[in-house]
Amino acid sequence: MEYEQLKLDNQLCFRLYTAARLTMGAYHPYLDPLGITYPQYLVLLVLWEQDKQPVNDIAHKLLLETNTVTPLLQRMEKAGLIKRTKGKEDSRQRIVSLTKEGLAMREQAKHIPECLSDEIIQITGGEEEFVKMIPTLDKLIQGLKNTTNKSINTKEMATIYDFKALNNKGEEMDMSQYKGKVLMIVNTASKCGFTPQYDGLEALYKKYQDQGLVILGFPCDQFKHQEPGSDEEIAEFCRLNHGVTFPLMKKIDVFGENAHPIFKYLTEQVPNEEVHGLKDKATMKLVDSISKADGRKDGEIRWNFTKFLISKDGSVIKRFPPVAKPEDMEADIESMIK
Numbered sequence: 001m002e003y004e005q006l007k008l009d010n011q012l013c014f015r016l017y018t019a020a021r022l023t024m025g026a027y028h029p030y031l032d033p034l035g036i037t038y039p040q041y042l043v044l045l046v047l048w049e050q051d052k053q054p055v056n057d058i059a060h061k062l063l064l065e066t067n068t069v070t071p072l073l074q075r076m077e078k079a080g081l082i083k084r085t086k087g088k089e090d091s092r093q094r095i096v097s098l099t100k101e102g103l104a105m106r107e108q109a110k111h112i113p114e115c116l117s118d119e120i121i122q123i124t125g126g127e128e129e130f131v132k133m134i135p136t137l138d139k140l141i142q143g144l145k146n147t148t149n150k151s152i153n154t155k156e157m158a159t160i161y162d163f164k165a166l167n168n169k170g171e172e173m174d175m176s177q178y179k180g181k182v183l184m185i186v187n188t189a190s191k192c193g194f195t196p197q198y199d200g201l202e203a204l205y206k207k208y209q210d211q212g213l214v215i216l217g218f219p220c221d222q223f224k225h226q227e228p229g230s231d232e233e234i235a236e237f238c239r240l241n242h243g244v245t246f247p248l249m250k251k252i253d254v255f256g257e258n259a260h261p262i263f264k265y266l267t268e269q270v271p272n273e274e275v276h277g278l279k280d281k282a283t284m285k286l287v288d289s290i291s292k293a294d295g296r297k298d299g300e301i302r303w304n305f306t307k308f309l310i311s312k313d314g315s316v317i318k319r320f321p322p323v324a325k326p327e328d329m330e331a332d333i334e335s336m337i338k
Helices: 008-034 038-049 055-061 066-078 100-109 111-123 127-148 197-211 231-242 261-269 278-293 326-337
Strands: 082-086 094-098 164-166 172-174 182-188 213-219 307-310 317-320
Touching (some): 008 100, 066 082, 182 261, 197 213, 213 231, 307 326
Parallel strands (some): 182 213
Antiparallel strands (some): 307 317
């Protein structure tokens, strides 16, 4: 095939996809009798090298995002290969360790690298050439991450209804389904000083749901690790402690390079918040000093429980700071519902 026939990025994508698929296929005959998948095998390799590691460290070693690794760890825990416990120094941190079954599998799987590694190295041109490939691939991975995370031109998008998001079950939700509804979007956390606002949000939802109010909670762990749990753990916490029935979405980032497009859009549309009262202003001043030290830029989400209220046609967006109590938004909700 001539390179001119297809764009260079397509040529690369074809090869990367095929290499990944064939690599997993090569491992399949060895892993299938053990009852594990290739991604699970990679996690086990990390833990066999060093047991008892934080989730973030495992994700980093696998060159993946934490939110990508967490569902995999949940399935491995259900399969009895690993267990997750709270960190001793930080109870919000999750430490992953091998169970007896996961540790014993090391002996069963020790022949696998011997069967494949030499062959793969020879295919790529020998060990020296193989080692040279690693930094090139690392550079490619980082470059693709940067490309994927580039800010899209959200100002060109007409309304919130141009976006999609995943709910906490991993199902894609199209925001266009909320046309004609008053929509509230809020970034949430389970271990924050503002977490009791879940009660107020649920009260609003119950009161105005039949009149067209929809509340979407987007859990986020960017503010002092105040949302460390998995999507399942977050949903259970909200249900048991605050009786939450409004939809909860998949945990995301709300600022920075990895910010979800919905929050990029909302903060570009409404970059500022109004804070009233000396006490609330003092609280937000403290919040700003903390969040800016963590790399937040002007206009980005300042802390957990920032709220956006969106009119029925998506044309009016109001932004409320974390200190704004849900009940203080009631008048705005009623005016938009009419």
